[in-house]
Amino acid sequence: MISSFLAGIIASDNLSYGTIISVQTGSEEAVTALTDDGIDELKDMLDDARQSPDAWRGFLEDFIADPNIIARVKEKEPR
Secondary structure (H helix, E strand, O other), X not given: OHHHHHHHHHHOOXXXXXXXXXXXXXXXXXXXXXXXXXXXXXXXXXXXXXXXXXXXXXXXXXXXXXXXXXXXXXXXXXX
């Protein structure tokens, strides 16, 4: 679930240009990764979203397209 959750945020194109990179893992394989600045931006986004339950729900609905992921995340208790 975490990788789907992060993929939804990364795919939303809300991180600064150059913070999302592709890393070659083989001759025809690559993975998407975040730079240190990308990780910092993601942390800031999550901190802002975790200010209230309403902000968190809005964040999920804005960035995650899969309703099953939203439902699974919403059913977890806040930490």
